[in-house]
Amino acid sequence: MxxxxxxxxxxxxxxxxxxxxxxxxxxxxxxxxxxxxxxxxxxxxxxxxxxxxxxxxxxxxxxxxxxxxxxxxxxGPCRLEEEMEWIARYRQRWDARFEALDGVIDELKRQEKARGRKKRK
The missing domain is CATH 1.10.10.10 (Winged helix-like DNA-binding domain superfamily/Winged helix DNA-binding domain)
Incomplete structure (x- = not known):
């Protein structure tokens, strides 16, 4: 596009x-x-x-x-407002992706801990 x-x-x-x-x-x-x-x-x-x-x-x-x-x-007079808005849109997208990645990592850690407990029994 x-x-x-x-x-x-x-x-x-x-x-x-x-x-x-x-x-x-x-x-x-x-x-x-x-x-x-x-x-x-x-x-x-x-x-x-x-x-x-x-x-x-x-x-x-x-x-x-x-x-x-x-x-x-x-x-000078350019305050970069439009450029900052453009960057902010991408920052929001990346923040959402990193939050989702954090969720995946947390879930993997929980699964790893659960597997570790099962092996010790």
């Missing part, structure tokens, strides 16, 4: 798929930072950090503002 998701889903998940970009979001959650500061923090080139910030900006997770020669980054 082919499922169609809003285009921003792909951009959001692609942006979040990279550990550096998740780290940048963590850093910006603490406060605004320049691209230079972020590059220093992550020990990478300015060009590399600009690419990461560009991906985050395209997904709406980060905004940037250039004042003079400094480009400042801050958390």
């Amino acid at each position: 082919v499922q169609h998701f809003p285009t921003h889903f792909n951009a959001s998940f692609a942006a979040l798929a990279d550990a550096t970009r998740r780290g940048v979001l963590d850093q910006l959650a603490r406060g605004d930072a320049s691209i230079t500061d972020l590059a220093d923090k992550f020990a990478m080139t300015l060009t590399g950090m600009k690419k990461h910030v560009g991906v985050l900006e395209q997904a709406g997770l980060v905004t940037t503002e250039k004042v003079g020669r400094v480009r400042t980054c801050r958390i």
Whole structure:
């Protein structure tokens, strides 16, 4: 079955798929930072950090503002609400499956105990 998701889903998940970009979001959650500061923090080139910030900006997770020669980054307007709802649906399914598996394991343990008691008699 082919499922169609809003285009921003792909951009959001692609942006979040990279550990550096998740780290940048963590850093910006603490406060605004320049691209230079972020590059220093992550020990990478300015060009590399600009690419990461560009991906985050395209997904709406980060905004940037250039004042003079400094480009400042801050958390963007995308709140990932639709993405979180999508994840929550799958989490509910997996939770139900794990609960069912727990029930099977508990039943197997009970059966094993019962067999152990029968052998000792």
